[in-house]
Amino acid sequence: MNKIFERIIDLESDLNKLIEDVSLGLEACPNNKEEIEHELISASRAVGRVFNLNKENFQYEE
Numbered sequence: 740m741n742k743i744f745e746r747i748i749d750l751e752s753d754l755n756k757l758i759e760d761v762s763l764g765l766e767a768c769p770n771n772k773e774e775i776e777h778e779l780i781s782a783s784r785a786v787g788r789v790f791n792l793n794k795e796n797f798q799y800e801e
Contacts, residue, residue, distance in 0.1 A: 743793045747786055754783045 758779045760766045768775050 741793070741796070744790065747790045747793070750786050751783065754779060754786065758783065 757766070758776060761768055761772060761776050761779065
């Protein structure tokens with residue numbers, strides 16, 4: 740087993756907190772808030788895809 744799963748969970752948690760902070764205005768982004776939110780959401784989706792790809796590494800293990 741590799742550590743990708745637990746590291747991805749940490750990344751997802753940090754990304755979700757950052758998305759929320761930007762959305763709520765806790766992180767000041769007066770010039771490009773929407774773009775930053777969009778990129779963070781895209782990053783979260785990419786991390787989710789890595790999680791699913793990593794699952795394939797263990798599908799055929801017995």
